[in-house]
Amino acid sequence: MRYWLMKSEPDEVSFDDVLAAPGQTVAWFGVRNYQARNFMRDAMQIGDGILFYHSSCAVPGVAGIAEVASGPYPDATQFDSAGKYFDPKATQAQPRWISVDVQAKEKGRYLTLAEMRAMPVLEDMVLLQKGSRLSISPVTSGQWNAILEFVRTKD
DNA sequence: GCCAACGTTGGC
C-alpha cells in the first residue's frame, strides 16, 4: 500500500468530474513523462491512495482523495492521431504510454498549495520541492495522514 | 503573460 499525488488540470478533468463519472472512476490519460509513467507501470498497486491535485488553475491544491482502481494498461489517447496526446512513435504492438483507472473516494476540505507550504510536516513532499514538475509523485504515510486529517476537518 | 526549471531533441 503506497500513496501518490496526481496532478490534473481541473479545466480538463476535475475531482468533481471524477465524482460524476460512472462508478466515480476515470482513466488517467495523458501522462507523457517517463518517470511518472514508470510510477504507474512499476509501482502502483490497486488500492493505493491518491491525493487528487488541481494544477494550472486559480487556486492549486488537493481537491479530494481517490484510489488506484486498476492495473496499468495502454493509454488510448496515444493512438488518436487527431488528439493532442497522439504519439506517432507508439504502436498497438508497442505502446509507449499507459493509464490506470482512478476512483474518487472522498471529498472534504480543499487544501491549497499555500496551506501545504505552511505545514512543516509536508516540507519534504516531492510536490513542494523547488522546480518539481512531476505529474505523479510519491507521498509518505506521514504526509498522507496529515493531509487526510486536514481534508476531514470541518471549516 | 511572464519566466524559472526541467525534459527532450538532434547536430556534431
Place this chain on the structure above:
DNA sequence: GCCAACGTTGGC
C-alpha cells in the same frame, strides 16, 4: 556522449 536549442510545466 555532449550540450545548445527548444518545448513544456505550472505558480504567480
